Amino acid sequence: MALTYDPARADLSAFLRRRDDGRESLDLLVPDARCAGCLSKIERTVLALPGVAAARLNLTQKRLTVEFGMGMGDAGAVVTALRRLGYPASPYDPGRAQVAYDREGRQLVLALAVAGFGVMNTMMFSVPLWAGLFGQELGPATRTLMMWFSGLVGAPCALYAGQPFFRSAWRSLKARRANMDVPISIGVILTLAISFSETLLGGRDAYFDAAVSLLFLLLVGRWLEHRLRARASSAAADLLALQAPTATVFGPDDALVARPLAEVRPGDRLLVRPGERVPVDSRILSGRSELDNSLLTGETAPAPVAIGDECRAGALNLSGALRLVANARSEESAVAAIARLVEAGAQSKSRYVRLADKAAAIYVPVVHTVALLTFAGGWALGLGPREALIRAVAVLIVTCPCALGLAVPAVQITASARLFRRGVLVKSGAALERLAEVDHVVFDKTGILTEGRPSLLDPMPRTLAMAAPLARASRHPLARALAEAAGAGPLALEVTERAGQGVEGTIDGRRARLGRAGFLGLAGAGCETELWFGFDGDTRIRFRFADRLRPDAHETLAALAARGLSVEILSGDVAAAVERVADTLQVATWRGGCTPQDKAARIDALTREGRKVLMVGDGLNDAAALARAHAAMAPGSALEASQNAADLVFSGERLGAVTAAFDVARSAHRRALENFGFAALYNSLAAPAAVLGLVNPFVAALAMSSSSLLVTLNALRTGARR
């Protein structure tokens, strides 16, 4: 439920970016651009607009960059033209964080390129050396020459490509901690040093190629991980950009100006039209309307409001235009209390130890002890310090941590790519790992199990056609649901909308009214989820509405049960409404009337019982629970805070995304464990061989690359079935 723009009325100039040469440019998000046809249509239309100097659409990121001529920037015209073309567009602020992130990615790719070059060219000199190891003709002078060549190529490449690891190792050492990059850095530097000293002393074993290829393989893993995070953060930014970036503010001369949410200050006068969300906590100056608080509290019944009433940020304005005065800034709005709960939950989540780190905690001390023992033991048993040191280095090289550094990122990027194609966005690799462990699922009701908007119950075509012309003229959600059920058709004339009451207009020359029971002169308060329609002095017809279940809610709950998961419903809506849904879906455990704190407390209680909870919710009232749960999913229609608190965001109407995500996460977990098992087996064979001095540079290169290839191929099998 994105904020709807009316570009004809709002001024979007806040989003124009002034470049150094004084020209202005605008970034727009065009989510519906898909093909070559869209691309040329959009670019040509925008280029043809007056004042536009250049327009380029990035189809991968669905972003349109428009550059204007000197002082000609008219953002509204571009958005209007795109809308007329059938592509809704929203202004988008690329932000500085994104740019820094891209730079990091670029550095990784460059390090990868240098490492690739180093591997190939060092190998060129290593092949004659390897041949010499197997008794082929290779004089000592040529051998030393080849070792010098491979050292002169390999060492600079390794030192350049290793920088990401060296830097991270240095940072963690300064913080008096040892992460995975410390042993990697020690291994690489030690290997280079030993290889150089062997070259100088005229020895046989130079591991320059092994040092570079180790870095190459690890950089592939690092880069995959970066891609995963970059894609998640850019897609999340897209979703947020679509949501509520602006508030409509009255300027000094009462002109309407669209202002970024962060720049709204207390005392600003705001306009909130029907269909828009209240941007910050505020008080009503004029106007009457009804507010839908369902994203805030889970309550589906609209709350009538009038002059002087307080509105909370995130509430949806249903019927009348409201003039408000802001009480708080965006970051201080009622949302803030919930944000604190979310933060507390996020902290508990960051304590989660990732699978690869768990394995590294065992792997690193074992390998280093073995290497140290090899050196000490070899020397004590009369090998000589030089030979003993070479064996110790061989142990470090041959037990390369590729299974940890490459296999897990490879599994997770494969899994998230598969989920992305099904419309599920994975925010981090850790999220997938947590999701795989889940054994209990808690659903929110409004907007998750149900569609979160009213739809007409048992429609009768004849009465529907009578009321539809009036319904089409109104923006009230119930009237919209009626119009949607009726389809396209004629519009009523001389329509006036009475906020909080209904609409009146002329159909075929007869006056007619559509609205609350009281508006049509009927006694009784009437129900919030019904509309009455009648011609003047004629019989009244009642339309009833309900929040319909998502089409695949039944299916999804059955599928979750089949996977051995228990299901529960926690909702802020009134108990009767929750019970109805729970009965239909045959869910035994449910609770209604929950406050955000209740939901978070219930999640905590379940966690204390030892359950691993997946929370699926969309409202602000779910945000704290989402942050506290072991894993969390939110739909793309959820509020910003909820999407930030969730690990996975799914788009579209189908709840089946939950099962799909769960299946892929479990498959990824299995693959990762398989890879660890394989790595353990490989190391238990390779390490003793290195200790016994059976490993030479050729065997090391072969073993390292083949084991990495195997774990990567296994990773690609993730979620491949279906």
Place this chain on the structure above:
Amino acid sequence: MNIVMFLAPLSLGLGLLAVGAFWWSLRAGQYEDPAGDAARILVDDPEDRPAD
């Protein structure tokens, strides 16, 4: 063996050329929009069309 002293630097030079070319393509933003580049080849330039 003298030929090695000539061929080895030559091959290294070619390899460095490839890294340089990759670095240039990365800097020039050739990997920014793979989907768009694939689509753009299908779009007819209006100037290329014969006048009718």
